[in-house]
Each structure stands twice: as structure tokens, then as C-alpha cells.
Amino acid sequence: MYYTQLAEIPLPTAAHFLASDSTSAVVRVTYSVRDHERNTKRPLVKTFTLSRPESHLSDWAILSSTVSYDSSDIQAFVLSPSKKYQAILRETCDPNDSGKKRFVEVWSNSKLEASLDVTKHHGPFHTDDFSKSLSFSPSETAFIYTAEANPDSADDIGDDPYLKFRYTPNFGEGLYTRKRPTLYIFRWREPTADTSVPTTRIPKKDLSLMAISLSQPPMIPVFFGQASFATESQIFATGYELTADGRILGIKACFNRPSSIWELFLPSQNGKPDAETISCTANKIEIPGRSCRSPRILFDKNRNPITVFWLSNPTFGPHASTVSLHSYNLIDKSPPSVLLASETSDNGDGFPGLYAEFNLLEDPFIEREGKGTCLITQSLWQSRTELVSVAVSDGYIFNETHHTPPDLPPFSNWNLLASDGYGSVVCSRSTPTSPPHVVLLNMEGNGSFGTPVIIDEPVLSTHLQQALDRLSASIIPIPHRYPTETIVIQSKESTEEQKPTCVTIIHGGPHTTSTTAFTPAVLALALEGYTVSMPNYTGSMGFGEKYIQKLLGKCGTLDVEDCIATVKELIKQGISAEGRQVVQGGSHGGFITAQLIGQYPGVFSAAVMRNPVISAGELAASDIPDWPYAEFGQPYGPDAHITPELYAKLYAASPIAHVDKVCTPVLLLIGEDDLRVPPSQGKGFYHALKGRGSVPVEMLVFPKESHPLEGVEAARVVVEATKDWFRRFVQ
Numbered sequence: 001m002y003y004t005q006l007a008e009i010p011l012p013t014a015a016h017f018l019a020s021d022s023t024s025a026v027v028r029v030t031y032s033v034r035d036h037e038r039n040t041k042r043p044l045v046k047t048f049t050l051s052r053p054e055s056h057l058s059d060w061a062i063l064s065s066t067v068s069y070d071s072s073d074i075q076a077f078v079l080s081p082s083k084k085y086q087a088i089l090r091e092t093c094d095p096n097d098s099g100k101k102r103f104v105e106v107w108s109n110s111k112l113e114a115s116l117d118v119t120k121h122h123g124p125f126h127t128d129d130f131s132k133s134l135s136f137s138p139s140e141t142a143f144i145y146t147a148e149a150n151p152d153s154a155d156d157i158g159d160d161p162y163l164k165f166r167y168t169p170n171f172g173e174g175l176y177t178r179k180r181p182t183l184y185i186f187r188w189r190e191p192t193a194d195t196s197v198p199t200t201r202i203p204k205k206d207l208s209l210m211a212i213s214l215s216q217p218p219m220i221p222v223f224f225g226q227a228s229f230a231t232e233s234q235i236f237a238t239g240y241e242l243t244a245d246g247r248i249l250g251i252k253a254c255f256n257r258p259s260s261i262w263e264l265f266l267p268s269q270n271g272k273p274d275a276e277t278i279s280c281t282a283n284k285i286e287i288p289g290r291s292c293r294s295p296r297i298l299f300d301k302n303r304n305p306i307t308v309f310w311l312s313n314p315t316f317g318p319h320a321s322t323v324s325l326h327s328y329n330l331i332d333k334s335p336p337s338v339l340l341a342s343e344t345s346d347n348g349d350g351f352p353g354l355y356a357e358f359n360l361l362e363d364p365f366i367e368r369e370g371k372g373t374c375l376i377t378q379s380l381w382q383s384r385t386e387l388v389s390v391a392v393s394d395g396y397i398f399n400e401t402h403h404t405p406p407d408l409p410p411f412s413n414w415n416l417l418a419s420d421g422y423g424s425v426v427c428s429r430s431t432p433t434s435p436p437h438v439v440l441l442n443m444e445g446n447g448s449f450g451t452p453v454i455i456d457e458p459v460l461s462t463h464l465q466q467a468l469d470r471l472s473a474s475i476i477p478i479p480h481r482y483p484t485e486t487i488v489i490q491s492k493e494s495t496e497e498q499k500p501t502c503v504t505i506i507h508g509g510p511h512t513t514s515t516t517a518f519t520p521a522v523l524a525l526a527l528e529g530y531t532v533s534m535p536n537y538t539g540s541m542g543f544g545e546k547y548i549q550k551l552l553g554k555c556g557t558l559d560v561e562d563c564i565a566t567v568k569e570l571i572k573q574g575i576s577a578e579g580r581q582v583v584q585g586g587s588h589g590g591f592i593t594a595q596l597i598g599q600y601p602g603v604f605s606a607a608v609m610r611n612p613v614i615s616a617g618e619l620a621a622s623d624i625p626d627w628p629y630a631e632f633g634q635p636y637g638p639d640a641h642i643t644p645e646l647y648a649k650l651y652a653a654s655p656i657a658h659v660d661k662v663c664t665p666v667l668l669l670i671g672e673d674d675l676r677v678p679p680s681q682g683k684g685f686y687h688a689l690k691g692r693g694s695v696p697v698e699m700l701v702f703p704k705e706s707h708p709l710e711g712v713e714a715a716r717v718v719v720e721a722t723k724d725w726f727r728r729f730v731q
Contacts, residue, residue: 006520015417114188123148131225141189149180172250172623244638250623320511322353322545355380369447380542430518432473483543502576508587537562553633556653586610598658606729617650671705
């Protein structure tokens with residue numbers, strides 16, 4: 001089937017410049033590969049050695065490339081600033097039992113310089129976007145990382161007979177094992193050691209591992225992650241706080257959690273090698289009303305820290321919104337300033353505001369002729385992900401990829417993977433009908449990036465490539481409903497007799513975006529003969545803060561009206577036809593799907609929903625219980641609870657209010673371990689429809705799968721079941 005071929009194409013996930021100078025560059029790219037036979041995701045690493053041209057960028061040449069397949073035990077790694085050392089967090093299976101063993105390692109070129117078994121010191125490494133740390137000290141004699149602290153013992157907190165039963169909140173969907181992220185410093189040499197002198201492997205007795213603690217803990221508990229060394233004794237990190245009612249609200253895909261940037265000061269003496277903790281003082285850099293994250297430090301040529309930058313969103317309110325960029329001068333210690341505020345745009349031509357990922361790159365800086373240092377990131381720009389850079393001197397925005405040259409594929413979607421800190425970046429570029437290519441962009445003398453150089457592209461079978469070539473993509477704005485637009489993928493072949501069935505695929509959030517990125521599950525439907533429509537309705541990111549705010553309090557009406565308007569517009573334009581419509585969506589996209597078949601009965605021949613929100617008043621068990629308050633225009637606080645009056649409002653705005661009008665066959669896909677939208681939501685809808693007996697309804701339940709249903713087998717079954725369901729009910 002097409003899906004397995006598409007899903008097994010290697011997906012670039014990260015890159016690192018192992019070396020970069022005036023004559024050459026060495027780039028390491030990490031990929032994720034779905035292996036359906038083994039039912040697992042496998043890592044793949046490729047290393048490319050490239051020669052720099054003397055004049056024209058097109059003269060770039062790949063001198064060599066190597067491939068490594070066996071790196072599944074490496075949880076994370078980072079290069080030191082000098083590129084001399086690599087720090088590796090490794091987790092292996094213990095052959096003597098069923099447990100795991102964890103090691104921290106330091107490599108100098110191909111020589112292992114230091115290694116320590118940390119299995120008993122702490123729990124699993126934290127390598128997620130939210131708490132991961134991996135940063136060398138300036139002397140390159142220590143590095144900091146994040147791991148799960150071991151549970152308290154009775155000796156730690158006194159004689160507590162109920163210790164093992166005490167409630168400890170976790171970080172929610174996809175991170176439920178994260179309860180006590182803790183910073184650890186691994187040191188293998190003294191800061192004054194001469195690292196230029198080759199050494200044998202450091203004896204274990206000279207290694208130290210210490211957990212960071214605060215000498216004066218704050219009143220509200222705080223957990224640290226995303227830590228980076230600025231100086232030998234100064235660290236910047238993100239601190240996540242509990243809410244006043246003792247919650248850690250789910251953080252995945254949520255940019256609005258209570259968090260601040262913290263400046264941690266290590267004592268002058270790092271303690272004895274056998275010490276277990278190191279106590280530090282701290283300065284909380286708090287921006288009132290802002291959720292701050294991802295501190296990144298700009299150094300001068302002598303590796304002296306100059307400025308720290310970070311991202312922020314409003315605390316609470318919509319779970320995602322336009323991002324602000326802050327700076328803090330480390331030289332004069334002046335108060336933090338806003339380098340780039342939340343912008344809005346009333347039309348499709350202007351900068352809509354910054355919509356960055358949760359994290360910036362490890363080294364997000366480039367040098368631009370005439371503007372000096374810029375911070376580069378990827379950002380949603382309407383229905384595409386583009387590269388943008390921000391001048392650190394004045395916040396001026398450079399649009400790096402929005403205006404695609406004629407010789408590049410239309411509707412290109414860009415993901416930023418790495419920067420060398422000077423003028424070169426590595427990206428992944430894809431389109432709705434072409435898989436990701438790894439490309440190199442290099443800053444030219446005119447202060448802009450030159451023509452992309454492809455350094456790696458997937459190898460497709462002739463049959464698959466020919467099938468993809470028969471598809472076309474477009475972005476269609478919906479008249480009188482700005483910013484609503486839809487991405488359409490359809491066959492190039494004319495269909496005068498009978499239009500293909502059109503499947504409307506609705507994104508969740510609601511504050512996310514369907515982009516022009518290559519998506520196997522979507523393309524699999526297009527290759528099966530469907531016309532695919534992916535609407536971005538009001539509230540989608542990438543169109544301006546004004547339109548995110550506009551949806552609040554209107555979920556269930558405005559978003560639903562935008563989506564049905566895309567269906568009608570495609571029929572009007574002759575792209576699809578009445579009576580040949582199906583619809584699918586997950587999470588809030590499932591909410592809209594259920595609303596569409598309830599509010600507009602008879603329009604759709606079949607519907608598929610993944611973990612849908614069905615009754616917004618019954619989300620108390622969600623890891624984001626604040627979500628319905630914000631999205632449906634209600635105030636939220638630590639004493640918030642669903643009153644009968646509030647429940648009545650949420651019920652009226654939910655799909656369950658229209659259940660009696662549903663006449664469309666429904667397939668529900670439910671993750672049994674979903675913490676974001678409790679399985680009871682979809683199951684309740686299943687039983688409500690089943691009990692009425694008016695429409696065919698089926699439900700597939702996936703054990704050990706959470707909200708996205710992104711496991712290898714689960715994702716494949718979701719695609720197959722969706723196609724079978726549509727085929728069953730489409731005439």
C-alpha cells in the first residue's frame with residue numbers, strides 16, 4: 001500500500017555542524033525511520049563532508065557521506081563549542097535482567113575520555129523539548145543535563161508511613177513519567193585543567209556527578225530544564241511552576257504554562273567528587289503574565305556571554321498564540337527587554353507574527369552583512385512553515401524563504417535543523433507532494449541566502465514517484481472569511497464525468513495549523529484517488545494574533561462555519577461535488593468533525609474521528625482542564641470548577657448537543673492511554689450513537705496509545721481503517 005512506502009521514507013529530525021570553516025563543512029543529520037516489519041521507529045544518522053565554493057554557491061560539492069544505522073541507544077548528544085568533545089547520554093539494555101542501564105560519556109574524536117554508569121543516581125534521561133538540557137561549561141570540563149530524580153525515600157523526608165502513596169503530579173500527555181526533572185552536572189576534569197593536552201581515560205574516582213538544588217527553595221515548587229552554561233558558575237534555565245492548586249498542567253503543545261527564566265549561580269567550589277548535590281543561589285527573571293522558555297546565550301568571539309534570548313507566550317488563555325522574543329543584556333544587567341513583540345497583520349501580505357516551535361536551535365545565530373548578528377528560527381506563515389531571522393540589534397525581521405524562486409518547488413515547507421553560528425544553516429524542505437530533502441543554505445555577500453544546495457534526498461521507487469507526479473497542490477482562500485484558506489491536493493487528470501470524493505481533514509488545537517509539509521497519511525488518501533482539503537480556519541496559527549483571539553468563545557460556531565464554507569467553496573469551484581464528501585479530524589479536529597455531521601446532516605457520507613472532544617463540560621480528567629475555559633470564553637483560576645450554569649453553556653457548544661441529528665456513519669479511533677482527551681469522550685459518543693440505532697458506528701481502541709495514535713502499527717491501522725470506512729459508504 002502507498003502509506004507504508006510513504007511512511008518509511010526517512011524523516012530528518014535534527015542536524016549538527018561537526019565542522020564549518022571557509023573551505024569545508026561537515027554536517028551530521030539524524031533521521032527517524034518507521035520500520036513496519038519490526039513495528040518500531042529506528043534512528044538513522046548520515047554524515048556529509050562538503051567543500052565550499054570559492055565563488056558560486058552552486059559549486060558546492062559533497063566530498064563524502066557515511067551512514068550509521070545502529071544508534072538507538074544514544075538518547076542525546078551535543079558537541080562542545082570547540083568541536084573537540086562530544087557529550088553522549090546513552091541508555092542500554094542490561095543483558096542480565098530486563099532493566100535499563102544509563103551512562104554519560106565524553107568522547108574526544110574517536111577516543112572515550114570519560115564514562116560513568118548513572119543508573120543508580122537517577123531515573124531516565126529527559127530528552128523531550130520541554131526539559132532537555134545538554135550544554136558544556138566554557139572550560140569544556142563539565143556538562144549539564146536533565147534526568148528524572150529518584151523517588152524520595154523515607155530517610156529523605158522523615159518517617160512518613162504513606163510515602164509510596166503520596167500524589168505527585170506529572171507533566172501530562174506524552175510526559176506522564178516526568179514528575180521530577182532535575183539538573184545534573186557531570187565533571188571529568190577541573191575547570192583549570194589544560195584540555196589541549198591529550199589524556200588517557202579519566203579514572204572513575206576522579207569523576208563527579210551532582211544534582212543541582214536551590215539554597216533557598218521558592219514558596220511555589222519549581223522544576224528546571226533547558227539549562228545552558230553561560231560561564232563556569234552561571235547557568236540559565238527554564239523553571240516550570242506548579243499552579244496554586246498543586247497541578248502541573250499538561251505542557252505538550254501548550255505554550256502558556258507558568259514558567260520563567262532562571263539564572264543559577266554555582267558556588268566557587270563544586271564540591272567533592274563524591275558529593276551528590278550542589279546548592280546554588282538563583283535569580284528569577286520573571287516577566288509578569290508571560291510563560292517563558294528556551295533560553296539561548298549569545299557569546300562574543302572570545303566565548304564571553306553577551307546576551308540571553310528567550311521566547312514567551314501569555315500565561316493561560318489559548319494554549320498557543322503569537323510568540324514574543326525577549327533579550328537580557330549580561331554586560332550591563334539592564335532589565336529584560338522585548339526584542340520582538342506579538343505582531344498582528346490584517347492581510348495576507350504582512351508579517352503575521354512569530355509562531356516558532358517550543359524551542360529555538362541549540363545555536364540559533366547567524367551573521368548577516370549589514371545587520372550583524374541575527375537569530376534564525378522557523379515560523380508558521382499562513383499555511384506554510386518558513387525561515388525567519390531577527391536582527392538582535394533592533395528586532396528587524398528578515399523573511400528568508402517566503403518568496404520562493406521559480407526554480408524551487410511551489411508551496412515549499414521549511415524545517416530548520418541546524419546553524420553553524422555564522423552563515424550556513426541546514427534545513428528540511430518538503431511540499432504536499434514531495435518528501436523531505438535536506439538542504440544547505442549559505443549567506444551570500446548581499447546579505448541573503450543563496451540557492452539551496454540539496455545534500456540528501458530520498459530514493460523513491462519509479463512507481464511511487466510516477467504516482468506522486470500525477471498530483472498537484474494549491475492553496476485556496478475562502479472568500480469573505482479571511483483568514484480561512486484550505487490546502488488542496490488533487491489529481492492532475494481531468495474528471496469530467498464524476499468528481500473524486502473529497503475528504504476534508506481538519507486539524508486540532510484549535511491553535512495549530514495544517515501546513516504544506518509532506519504528510520504520509522494525507523498523501524495516502526490522495527494517491528487512492530481522493531481529493532484532499534485541509535482547511536485552516538479562524539484561530540489557526542500563522543495568520544495573526546487577532547484571529548487567534550477572535551475564535552475564543554466561538555468554538556463550535558465560527559470554526560465550524562469556516563470549515564463548511566471550504567466545502568461549499570470547493571463545490572462552487574468545481575473541485576468537488578455535492579454528495580461526494582467525507583470528513584475526518586482528531587482532537588479539536590474531531591470536535592469540529594462531530595459538529596459538522598450534527599449541524600449539517602446529510603452533507604457528508606462518512607466521518608472518522610480520532611480522540612474527539614465531544615462534551616467540553618466533561619474534561620475534568622484531562623491533563624489540560626483549563627482548555628475548555630479559555631477556548632469557550634470562560635475565566636479560569638485555581639478555584640475553577642464546572643457549575644451547572646457553566647456546564648449548560650459548554651454542553652450547548654459541544655457536538656453532544658447535536659447527537660440526535662447525526663445521520664452520517666461514524667468511525668471512532670481511541671487511544672486507551674490518552675491523557676489529553678479522556679477516552680470516555682469518544683466512547684460516550686459511540687454509545688450515544690449506538691443506542692439511537694440510526695447510523696452505523698464503529699470504534700477501534702488502541703492499547704498503550706495516547707492522544708496522537710502515532711505508534712508505528714497504530715498509525716498504519718488508522719490509515720487503513722479510515723480508507724476502508726470511506727470506501728464502505730461512498731457511492
